[in-house]
Amino acid sequence: MLPSSLLGQVLLSIALALFAAQAFNAVLLYRGMIERQQNASANALAFRLLAPERRGSELELPPELREPRRGPGMRGRGLRLERSESDPVRAADVRLPAIEARLRDILRLQGYAPAQIAVVRRAIDDDPRALRFFTARARRQGEDIPDTLVLAAVRNDAAGDWRIARVAEGPRTGRRAIGGIVFQTLVLTLVLFGVLWLVLRRITRPLAALTARTRSFAAAPREAELLAPSGPDDVRELIEAHNALEARIVALLDEKDVMLGAIGHDLKTPLAALRVRIEGVEDKTRRTKMAAGIAELDRMLDDILSLARIGRPQDEPEMLDLAPLATGVVEEYEDRGRPVTLVDADKAVGRFRATWVRRALRNLVDNALRYGGAARVSLRREGDNAVLIVSDDGPGIPAERIAAMMEPFRRGEKSRNRATGGSGLGLTLSRAIAEQHGGTLCLANRDGGGLDAVLRLPL
Structure with missing residues (x-):
């Protein structure tokens, strides 16, 4: 689910x-x-509770307690102070301890310390006195009726009357502020993504070209042209070093x-x-042994020269159907009385170097005959690939040695006998031929015994 590219990961990190x-x-x-709304509500409630005690004009109160006509915690001049013998707090009211503590501090600073104090939030519909007042004001001034109010009730002693002050609770600006933050975040994200995308593309585009160049170089080291340095200085230096x-x-x-080539020639x-x-x-036995040794050296030199020529192909690939080619190779062995059979051969047409593919297939068949006694050849088409499989019923190869068997002069048979162990170049040649065509050679042990040599060539 997470991006794997450099561009995607950087953009995700920034986001x-x-x-x-x-x-x-x-x-x-x-x-x-929230704190400003709470302070505004506490100041407005303190004004209403302290104004009767001052017996003077509003200007006699401290500036922070002078009632504003508009503010985040109230809506203009509101209800007058009310007195009540019963506790005005109801079960449906929501207690506001933060405003209560702030109001208590304000009153204490003004020399007024009531014995009991309660601050709650109440719906306008649950307070008939407030509902009448704000309904009348809405008709006069065309304002909306607030949904809730903040009510403060204090009394000087446990047996005294309650003094009740009400202020309309200001609109909840927090949601609008959060909406503004969200919009701001989206705008910043789009701007940053746009700028970073342009900057990072200057880095990732040359890196992508370098990746493609590396792949093409691995397939054909001498054919592709060098990559022109581009991008920032660090990337240009990387391309130049490459x-x-x-x-x-x-x-x-x-x-x-x-x-x-020089050694072989x-x-x-x-x-x-x-x-x-x-x-x-004159000794026929000695002459035969010497001739066999010379012939083995000659075959090894042919393998060495072939391995050298694979890196410098002289012939161009041609359109070729691998089915007749595989059939022809199998018939060659059958004509010599060797136990090689063709299991199946699907039509698989592509651009190949026929000599090299035939050489690779022969090497795999020779290995199967040498170690398994018999060989079965099959050709299948899988998507855009032709798959040549040479199977035997021999002992197979230990899993830890399969990769090593692809290296030059590695033999599955430990002895120095060329007749049983070969020269150790057959699999190396076959792998080089597969890679020359952009394909692969894999060796796999079968569960029931035996080995499958899988030559996969792209069509």
Whole structure:
């Protein structure tokens, strides 16, 4: 569910940080508004409770207790002070301890310390006196009738009368403020996302091109052109370093190919001379052994030269159906009396180098015959891939050695006998041929015994 790209993760991190900061800001703003409303209500209630005691004009009160005509905690001049012998607080009223504490402090600072004090919130419909007053005022001034009011009741002693003051509770501005914060957050998010997207694209676009270039270089080191540096300086330096690395790798591959080719070519001449000289050996047994050794060296040199030429293909890929090719390879072995069978062969047409694919398939069949005694070949089409499978009933390969068997001169048979162990280049050649075509070679042990060599080539 989370983005995996650099661009997505950075944008998500910025969004989460922005939302967290704005949420904290909204909480502080909301608490500040609530406190201001509570202070305004407490000041208005204190004014009504203290005004009769002052016996003077409103100007005699401290500035913070002078009743405003409009404010967040009240709506203009309101109801006069009321006296009552019974407790005015009802069961449906909501106690407001914060305003109560604030009102108690204000009254104490003004030298008035009642024995009992209660502050509650009450619906206008539950207070007939307030409802009549605000209904009349609404008709005169065209104002809306408030939904709730704040009522404060105090008395000087336990047996005295209650003095009741009422103020209309101001509109709940907290929700509007939170809505403003949400809108502000959305605007900031869009602006930041737009700017960051433009900035990050300057980084991610060259990185995406570098990724594509690396993949193409892995498939064909000598064919793709170097990537032009672009983006910020750090990314440009990375691309330049990658280009230098590619150049070094290509140079090493060229040196390897030249070295292998030179070794194979230079050894062919003395081997040919040795093949002529052994004809003069009178002992037939010795002559046969010497000829077999020379032939084995010749086959190994052919494998080395083939491995070198795979990196430098001379022939171009051509449109080819792999079904006739697999059938032809199997028939070659059948003509020699070898136990190789074709299980099935689906039509699979693509651009291949026929010589190399045929060589890879032969190497896999030879391995199956060497270690399993028989080989079964099948060709299936799976989506956009042709899958050649060579199966045997041999002992298989230990799982920990499968990867190592793909390396040059690794043999499944421990002895030095070439007849039973081969040269150790067959699987390496087959894998190189598969990779040259953009495919893969995998070895897998079957549960019932035996090994499957799976050559997968893209069509």
